[in-house]
Amino acid sequence: xNRKLFTLLSLILITTSAFTFTEDGNDFIEKLVAKFExxxxxNPQEKVYLHxxxxxxxxxxxxxxxxxxxxxxxxxxxxxxxxxxxxLIDESKGKIIIQRTLKCDGSTFGDIALPDSLEEGSYQxxxxxxxxxxFSEEFFFRQEVKIWQGTTQNRLTESNAxxxxxxxxxxxxxxxxxxxxxISSRVGFKAVNIAGKGVESEGFVLSSSKDTVxxxxxxxxxxxxxxxxxxxxDTYTAYIKxxxxxxxxxxxxxxxxxGYTMAIDNLSNKEKxxxxxxxxxxxPAEKAKEIVIVAQQKGxxxxxxxxxxxxKSFGITIPKDRIPxxxxxxxxxxxxxxxxxxxxxxxxxxxxxxxxxxSSDKAIYKSREKVTLNIEATDKEGKPxxxxxxxxxxxxxxxxxxxxxxxxxxxxxxxxxxxxxKSNEYYSSIxxxxxxxxYYFESNNENATRHLDILMxxxxxxxxxxxxxxxxxxxxxxxxxxxxxxxTGKALRPNGKPANNVxxxxxxxxxxxxxxxxxxxxxxxxxxxxxxxxxxxxxxVFVQGMKEKGSKNLQVSIDAQKNAPKVQIxxxxxxxxxxxxxxxxxxxxxxxxxxxxxxxxxxxxVQMLDEVVVKAxxxxxxxxxxxxxxxxxxxxxxxxxxxxxxxxxxxQGRVPGVQVSSDGSGGYKVVIRGISSISxxxxxxxxxxxxxxxxxxxxxxxxxxxxxxxVLKGADATIFGSRASNGxxxxxxxxxxxxxxxxxxxxxxVSIQKRLGYNVPREFYAPKYDVEKPEHVRPDFRSTxxxxxxVQTDSTGKATVTYWNTDAKANINIVAEGTAYNGGIGIAKxxxxxx
Numbered sequence: 001x002n003r004k005l006f007t008l009l010s011l012i013l014i015t016t017s018a019f020t021f022t023e024d025g026n027d028f029i030e031k032l033v034a035k036f037e038x039x040x041x042x043n044p045q046e047k048v049y050l051h052x053x054x055x056x057x058x059x060x061x062x063x064x065x066x067x068x069x070x071x072x073x074x075x076x077x078x079x080x081x082x083x084x085x086x087x088l089i090d091e092s093k094g095k096i097i098i099q100r101t102l103k104c105d106g107s108t109f110g111d112i113a114l115p116d117s118l119e120e121g122s123y124q125x126x127x128x129x130x131x132x133x134x135f136s137e138e139f140f141f142r143q144e145v146k147i148w149q150g151t152t153q154n155r156l157t158e159s160n161a162x163x164x165x166x167x168x169x170x171x172x173x174x175x176x177x178x179x180x181x182x183i184s185s186r187v188g189f190k191a192v193n194i195a196g197k198g199v200e201s202e203g204f205v206l207s208s209s210k211d212t213v214x215x216x217x218x219x220x221x222x223x224x225x226x227x228x229x230x231x232x233x234d235t236y237t238a239y240i241k242x243x244x245x246x247x248x249x250x251x252x253x254x255x256x257x258x259g260y261t262m263a264i265d266n267l268s269n270k271e272k273x274x275x276x277x278x279x280x281x282x283x284p285a286e287k288a289k290e291i292v293i294v295a296q297q298k299g300x301x302x303x304x305x306x307x308x309x310x311x312k313s314f315g316i317t318i319p320k321d322r323i324p325x326x327x328x329x330x331x332x333x334x335x336x337x338x339x340x341x342x343x344x345x346x347x348x349x350x351x352x353x354x355x356x357x358x359s360s361d362k363a364i365y366k367s368r369e370k371v372t373l374n375i376e377a378t379d380k381e382g383k384p385x386x387x388x389x390x391x392x393x394x395x396x397x398x399x400x401x402x403x404x405x406x407x408x409x410x411x412x413x414x415x416x417x418x419x420x421x422k423s424n425e426y427y428s429s430i431x432x433x434x435x436x437x438x439y440y441f442e443s444n445n446e447n448a449t450r451h452l453d454i455l456m457x458x459x460x461x462x463x464x465x466x467x468x469x470x471x472x473x474x475x476x477x478x479x480x481x482x483x484x485x486x487x488t489g490k491a492l493r494p495n496g497k498p499a500n501n502v503x504x505x506x507x508x509x510x511x512x513x514x515x516x517x518x519x520x521x522x523x524x525x526x527x528x529x530x531x532x533x534x535x536x537x538x539x540x541v542f543v544q545g546m547k548e549k550g551s552k553n554l555q556v557s558i559d560a561q562k563n564a565p566k567v568q569i570x571x572x573x574x575x576x577x578x579x580x581x582x583x584x585x586x587x588x589x590x591x592x593x594x595x596x597x598x599x600x601x602x603x604x605x606v607q608m609l610d611e612v613v614v615k616a617x618x619x620x621x622x623x624x625x626x627x628x629x630x631x632x633x634x635x636x637x638x639x640x641x642x643x644x645x646x647x648x649x650x651x652q653g654r655v656p657g658v659q660v661s662s663d664g665s666g667g668y669k670v671v672i673r674g675i676s677s678i679s680x681x682x683x684x685x686x687x688x689x690x691x692x693x694x695x696x697x698x699x700x701x702x703x704x705x706x707x708x709x710x711v712l713k714g715a716d717a718t719i720f721g722s723r724a725s726n727g728x729x730x731x732x733x734x735x736x737x738x739x740x741x742x743x744x745x746x747x748x749x750v751s752i753q754k755r756l757g758y759n760v761p762r763e764f765y766a767p768k769y770d771v772e773k774p775e776h777v778r779p780d781f782r783s784t785x786x787x788x789x790x791v792q793t794d795s796t797g798k799a800t801v802t803y804w805n806t807d808a809k810a811n812i813n814i815v816a817e818g819t820a821y822n823g824g825i826g827i828a829k830x831x832x833x834x835x
Contacts, residue, residue, distance in 0.1 A: 028338050029292055029304055032470070039469045040299035045072035046081060048127045048141045049411050051817045053392040053784045054399045056146040056584075058591035060116035063088075063145070064764060066109045066390035066789040067102065067127060068408065068819060073299045075325075075412050076823045077106035077388070081129040082532075083482040083758075087564055088112055089124040091144075094567045097123070103484075103534060103758045104129075107388050109789035110761045116595065120149040128565070133479040137565055139416065143406070150588055167201050167222075167240045168194040170250040173458045175225075176262030176333070176342035179255045183278045184229045186263060187252070188457035191222035191240065198222030198435055203240040205252065220451040221435050223458050230255040260291075262333055262342035266453055272317040273346055275331060283309040289336035297329050297348075298417070309336055326350050327413040328456070332466065340466045345418065345456050349441070353409060354378065354385050356826030358816050364833045365805055368769040368780070373801040375816060377793045377826055384797025387826065389818030391788040391801055396811035396831070398587040398783040404436035408817040409825050414440070418459040434459075479562075484532035485757060489558040491522045491545035494748075496555075498526040501548040504556070506530045510539040510757075535757035545749045552749030561755060590781040622738055624690035627719050630710035630730070632656065638754070641703035647731060648698055655711050667696060672713055672727035684727040685720055689736035692723070698731060707734045764788075769804045780806040791818070805834050 046069060053064040067086065071078045084104040088097045097118070102108045112125075127141040173188040191201035198221030205213040205228065213236060216226040230236070236252040258281045265274035275293065282288075288310035295303035295318055303318050323329060326349050333342035354377055361372040373393075377385040406415060415434050439445065440452040467473075480486070491502045502522040509515045516535065522528040522545070545554040632655045634640075644650045648668045652660045657673040671682045686695050712720075712728035720728055734740055764787040767773075767780060786803035793799045805812070814830040 028290075028334070029306070032292070032294065032334070032338070033301055033304070035469050035472065036296070036299075036301055040073070043135075043475055045135060045139075046070065046078055046129055046132055047072050047075070047139070047412060047416050048084065048129065048132070049408055049416075050086070050125060050127050050141055050143065051390045051392070051408065051789075051815075052125070052143065052145070053787045054394050055402055055405065056148065056399075056587075057114060058148050058150065058587075058595060059114055059118040059120070060595035061114055061591065062762075063112040063114065063125070064109075064392075064784065064787040064789065065111070065125070066107065066817075067104060068107050069104055069129065070412065070819075072416075074823060075298075075819075075825065077819060077821065079106045081131050081482055082484050083130060084108055085128055085130075085564065086110065086112070087126045089126060089567050090119075091122045091124055092119075096564055096567060099564060100759045101485075101756065102761070108761075109390070110759060111764075113762075114147060118147055118149075120147060123147050129482065130479045130562075131481040133565060134475045134477045140565075141411075141416075148584070148588060148591070150591065162243065163194045164197075165199060166193060166242050167191045167199055167248060170201070170203075170238060170240055171458070172238070172250075172253055174253055174261075175264070175457060176260070176344055178259055178261070178342075179228070179230050179253055180259040180261050180278075180280050181230050181233060181255055181257050183261050183280055184227055185261050186225050186457070187228050188225045188454060189216065189218070189223070189238075190458045191218055196433075201240050203238055203247075205236055205238045208235045208237075219454060220447070223451070223454050225454060225457060233257060260333060260335070260341050262331070262344050264331065264344045264346055266346045266348075266456075267450060269317075271320055273320065273329070273331075273348075274315060274317050276313065276315045277307065277333060277342070278313045279309065279311065282312045285310045291336055292334040292338075293331065294334065295329055295331045297324055297327060300324050320348055320350070323348050323350070326352050328417045338470065345459065347414070347440075347452050347456055349413075352380070352824065354387070354820050354824040354826040355380070355382075356389070356816060356818070356828040358391075358814055358828045358830035360814075360830065360832045362832065364835055367805055367807050367809065367834060369805050369834075370770060371803055371805060371832075373814065373830070375791060375793060375799040375801065375828075377797045377818075377820065379820075379824065384795065385793065385820045385822075385824065385826075386795060386797070387793050387818055387820040387824075389791040389793070389799070389816050389826065391786070391791050391814065391816045392784065393786040393803065393812060393814050395781070395783050395785060395806065395808050396813045397808065398590060398781075398810075399813070400584070400587075401813070402436075404438035404442070406437050407815075407827050408819070409827050410434075410437035410441060412825060480531075482531075484534050485755075486529060486531045486533065487541055487543065487558060487755070488527070488529040489543065489556065489751065490526045491528055491554050491556045491749075492526045494553065494555055498522070498524060499547055499554060502526070502528075502554065503546050503548075504528050505544045505546075506533075507542040507544075508533070508535050508539050509542065510535060510537060535755075536760050537757055539755050539757050541753045541755045543751050554749045556749055556751040558751045558753045587783055591783060593779060594782040622732075624732055624736060625710075625730070626690065627710075627712060627716065627728075627730075629716070631713040631716045632658075632711040634709040634711075636703070636706045636708055638704065641706065644703040646699045647701050647703055647706055647709070648695075650703055650706075651709065651711075651729075655709075657713070658711055668699065670695065670729060672711070682726055684729050685717075685724045687720075687728060687730040689731070689733055695729075698729075701731070701733070705733050705735065707732050707737060761789075766803060781808050782806055785812065791816070809834055 049068045051066040057063060067084050069078045069081060069084060070076060082104055084102045086100040090097050098112050100110050100112060102110050123145050125143045125145055132140060170189060170191050175186040179185055191199050193199040200218050201222060202217045204215040207213055214226050214228055216224060218224040233255050238250045238252060239247040242248055261278045263276040288308050291307045291309060293305045294301060302322050302324055305316050307314055329346045329348055331344050332340050335341045357376045359374045365371060375389060377387050379385050414437055440448050442448050487506060491504060493499050504520050504522060506518045507515055518530050520528055520530055541558060543556055543558055545556040546552055634654055640650060648660050648670060651658050659671045659673060661669050663669045670684055672684050686693050686698065688697060710730040717724035717728045766786055767776060769776060785806055788801045791799050791801060812832050812834060816828045819825055
């Protein structure tokens with residue numbers, strides 16, 4: 001028998017005679033354990049978490065964040081992936097507004113400067129690594145943030161306030177998975193409003209003959225459960241009572257004639273989890289086969305037990321001291337065919353996190369007084385811990401934390417491991433978000449454990465699927481594990497075929513810093529790659545290829561940088577930005593002044609330069625343009641031309657009054673609205689570098705070879721005579737310009753490209769009031785007083801942070817989050833007063 005499997009089975013405590021363990025083992029168990037270990041060994045996963053300085057912002061402010069990267073199994077700092085991507089997404093438009101690429105060695109920090117012109121609305125911050133894109137995007141880090149434009153008008157209408165209190169959808173979750181006829185089951189439920197948030201509810205269940213089966217009430221955030229015995233294969237319907245007294249029906253899940261059910265007791269005993277299995281159709285002993293129960297946590301199987309099909313019901317206990325860590329435990333029942341038929345998740349909190357404490361040198365301060373914070377980290381035995389932490393200090397009158405909002409502990413142990421998908425008439429797809437996750441970790445909350453168990457009853461596991469493991473399915477790995485940035489491409493003969501023994505030289509040149517030079521070779525197909533390289537901001541990438549005998553007769557190309565993942569947005573039927581302005585009045589009033597102060601602080605960092613005299617020749621007149629000023633001009637840059645397949649496509653939707661459409665035969669037709677011709681033709685005159693041309697010629701020009709496109713209408717086009725009665729499309733190419741530098745034309749064996757490297761994090765700007773400066777006369781009411789993203793405790797487990805208070809008379813809230821270098825999560829809060 002496999003030694004590892006024998007050790008695994010010997011740990012199991014059996015409470016009934018239903019389970020027997022034979023010396024020859026079990027083929028299915030051995031194979032399942034082996035496949036499970038292989039899957040998680042070959043497909044390790046990562047988790048990302050961002051600590052933000054606050055939950056909402058004013059347009060023009062800066063979002064400050066600290067990124068933590070963990071392995072998904074042990075929750076230790078992960079330094080395998082070295083590149084972290086952070087996106088700011090406009091939820092209303094479903095598009096990425098700002099992107100950040102950050103160098104990450106287990107942790108990193110950065111910022112997003114919000115344009116002051118940004119529209120007010122709901123935005124989403126998304127964080128991930130390239131490697132994480134090989135798995136479900138549901139497990140990217142996501143956090144919703146609100147961005148305001150300073151309006152103080154109350155937008156929470158009475159009508160929509162009523163909608164938020166009503167049940168829009170009701171989901172049912174039979175414990176273990178299915179309702180089986182004749183077997184009592186616990187049925188979890190979750191009632192949500194029109195915005196997908198939990199809402200308190202009560203109702204009852206009727207059979208098809210209108211007999212009352214049971215009544216139910218939610219206990220916490222719209223969640224609850226009821227016991228139910230389906231007596232037959234009837235159709236059952238639940239009715240929810242709405243605020244106006246009306247009843248809204250929701251169907252219960254299908255009832256099965258035969259099958260298994262599973263029930264879990266994780267509350268009555270602190271030392272054990274009790275598991276109860278029921279079988280609607282026991283099989284005679286002589287024909288009965290074994291069934292298997294498996295328990296795992298974060299990719300580690302720690303419990304395996306065997307039962308028999310002959311028993312109608314039986315129970316087992318799982319000792320909690322055998323569970324490896326804090327977090328979610330997944331318990332699965334496999335039938336005699338080796339198929340998972342029941343499943344339930346439970347949460348075990350063994351309190352393995354580190355103790356993190358914050359203290360200030362005073363309890364009460366004055367405005368603009370210096371503050372010293374002491375950070376201390378210890379393990380459960382009180383020994384000092386070296387770790388990496390981030391600290392946010394905010395004005396309690398302006399920054400109102402969301403109730404029991406997400407933190408590093410709740411995300412790693414809870415939110416990142418469960419997800420739920422559902423669809424209905426209100427939203428196309430909702431990722432399983434956990435409302436008020438910190439509620440379940442409140443030590444003084446006597447209902448937290450019970451409500452956490454109900455939460456487990458209404459959630460699903462999504463980090464892997466058993467069927468994939470059993471059938472040896474592997475993720476489709478299309479994205480590399482990045483140990484740094486990379487440059488890839490092809491080096492081929494002019495005829496497009498690979499050449500032998502091609503060596504390549506890469507040079508990276510930026511405005512600042514010393515050029516980097518690297519060497520590599522192309523493979524048999526002409527592919528080459530430079531991996532694990534580091535460069536910042538905009539950098540010129542130069543790649544030169546050379547054959548074995550020094551010949552440069554090659555076509556060298558550089559692959560474009562990969563696009564960010566597509567944006568998936570939840571659609572709600574009304575504006576989720578509706579709010580009661582009174583709750584944010586202080587923030588909305590003072591945020592604009594704070595933005596101006598931040599701008600002033602940045603300007604004070606700028607050094608004044610000596611006077612510079614610029615001498616240049618007079619710009620040469622472009623002989624291709626016989627006209628003066630165009631009606632409309634479209635400047636073509638790399639971003640615009642990169643997504644276009646031809647020149648005309650770039651005009652679509654970008655120039656008012658110009659319509660571009662397919663002519664049905666592979667070509668294009670252009671019409672300038674508001675212009676007509678006596679010849680009944682609608683085609684405008686096309687001019688290429690000053691010469692009349694056919695519209696078909698434009699479809700053969702590389703869009704990135706175009707410098708600009710001018711559109712002439714009405715009087716602007718009269719210089720071209722009657723030919724321009726339908727307007728003029730003037731295309732000016734880069735090569736046709738009088739100032740074109742032919743030395744920049746691609747040479748054989750050489751390719752050049754501009755690439756964006758890492759974003760360099762900015763310093764958090766805050767006044768230091770120990771020395772008087774002219775700019776200090778300006779009022780200071782910043783909502784974020786201080787942001788320290790890189791606080792590291794030393795061998796004594798201690799660190800200090802210093803800063804100055806603002807002018808606000810308020811309670812000041814401090815939040816610290818982070819991790820020990822040897823594992824363990826720490827979170828802490830502290831408050832002091834400014835009077």
